[in-house]
Amino acid sequence: MSKDIKIKKGLTIKLKGEAEKTLSSAPRSRTFAIRPSEFHLITPKMVVREGGEVQAGDTIFYSKNNELIKFVSPVSGTLTKIERGAKRVITEITIEADSQDAFKDFGSLDPKAANAEAIKARLLESGCWPFIMQRPYAVIADTEQEPKAIFISAFSSAPLANDVDFSLRGKEAELQAAVTALSKLTKGQVHVGIDKNGNSPLNGLKDVSIHAVSGPHPAGNVGTQINKISPVNKGEIVWTIAPQDLVIIGELLLTGKFNAERVIALSGSEVKAPKYYRTRIGSEVATFLYDSGLNDEDGRVINGDVLTGRKISPKGHLGFYNNVVTVIPEGDDYELFGWNKPVFNKMSTSRALTFSWLSPNKKYDLNTNTNGEHRAFVVTGVYEEVFPLDMYPMQMLKACMVKDLDEMEALGMYEVAPEDFALTEFVCVSKQPHQQIIRNGLDLMYKEIG
Structure with a gap:
């Protein structure tokens, strides 16, 4: 039975360069x-x-x-x-x-017949355990603790994100095997958030609780869905897992092979022909980057989406958890009197000198320029407009900066991950590194509280 979740606060960032719904196999990485x-x-x-x-x-x-x-x-x-x-x-x-892969055979395992101990042992032995993340702390799940629930976000609302419905097409058997296995590792439910306006392959699976989610970004973030379905309190643990990782786990259980296949969305305004590629975890980005071609060889290549990804070299490798590679213009140019003239080609939540609010459906060709320098933290109220979690983002950030553990606990730090603050970082007039601040705060809590 579907349970709707409607997100009202947030910000959908529309960028040029969305990947076309065509799938090609990337050349074999050396x-x-x-x-x-x-x-x-x-x-x-x-x-x-x-x-x-x-x-x-x-x-x-x-x-x-x-x-x-x-x-x-x-x-x-x-x-x-x-x-x-x-x-x-x-x-x-x-x-x-090698020119062709030889697989270690772990042996098939029927998720319906196997007990929790056997499933857990197989995930650990095969190297699939690192796909399972836990909150609090946003780290690889503790092998000794049982979660109160497991959460899977089966769509992404981030800019130029991978269309999960497209990437998972035809993988229903693997998905069902994976969620059946995971359902035995918790006494709670396996919650799956799907795009209300999409056609998710996870819709209709057994052993899961489906939630149809709608609204602006970060509606697709698993942290947003956790907050609306079953918030994490002190002493509680939840697990999260990405949908493409479910496919790897499901194939392992059905065939006994660790098949690290990924469907990557190559997107961004600097890509000549943005589309989807089938490749593997850790492959050379250049194998599919230059297959599509670049408009500018000096563009910023990002392992991930533009809000949470990491800059890499065009000769770098695909990340372990990434399912999208984005290429956008490098923001290394400066505008004369850019702070004192009307702006029509940039997006902003403010109406001061910008006019993006007049064209809500316009797609932008944004670069990496921060349009300002690091400055004092000021209270503007803009964070709360794009932060849908039932928390106080400004107070939480400041508590992390001054290392106030008691305040961090009281504000709900156990529930968040750095990606939950990507939008507040995007709209921050003070140019503060919100995600790094939250990461440092979580690390401090892990060290001091555990």
Whole structure:
């Protein structure tokens, strides 16, 4: 039974360069890379040395603090390089891929017949556990604790985001296997948020509670849906998982293979022919980036969407959790008297000198320029206009900045993740790094409270 959720506060940012609904297979990547920094608070302990051969699904490293949490190779090949940074911290692991993948066979597992212990053991053994994130703290789920519920957002409302309905087309069997398995890992429900105006492959699945969600961004954020369905209080834990990761888990259970396939939306105004590509976790971005062509070789390549993604080199690799690569103009130019003249080609929540409010359906070609410098934190009330969670965003940010743990707890810090503050960062007149502030606050709570 569907339960509607309507979000009123927020901001839909319309940009040029939406990916066309056509799917191509990206050329085979020569190398694949895994960055331990993507797994927050995980210290890697290597299992394979340089020169070692691996199959797809073989363990490459595990968490030093919890040996049960393993990270596996997305392809078969040879581990050619382990890059290290300051204090010999591992920054990147590179695998030179074989021409065809050889898979480690974990054996199939019937999610209907298997018990929770067997399912959990299979997810840990196969390297699928890192797909499961937990709140509080927005980190990989604790293997020793049971969540009160599991949340899956089956659509994204972010600018130029991957159309989940399109990406998951034809994967109903894998999705059903995954959600059936996950339903046995919690005494609560598996909540799935779908686009009310879409045609989600997850709609109609068994063992889930479907919620039809509508409204502006961040309606598609899983944190928004958690807040409206079952907020996280002190002492409670919920798990979250991305829909494309469900497909990997489902295929593992049905076939016994860890198939790290991804459907990527290559989008942005600097892409000549934005569309969808089938590739693998950790592949070279250039394999599909230059296949579509770029309008400007100096554009900003972002691993993720424009609000929460990370800048990478065009020769970089796809992130472990990413399903979209965005290319937009680099904001390295300056406008003479740009602060003192009417603006028609930029989007703003303010009506001061900007006229985007006159054209609500207009699509913009925005660059990375912040249109201002870092300055004192001022109270404007603009955060509350785009923040749909039942919280006080300004007070929470300030509590994190002054490291007031009691205030952070009282304001509901257990429920949020950095991505929940991406919009407030976008509209911030003070140019404060909201997502980093929240990340630092969560890390402090994890260290001091646990």
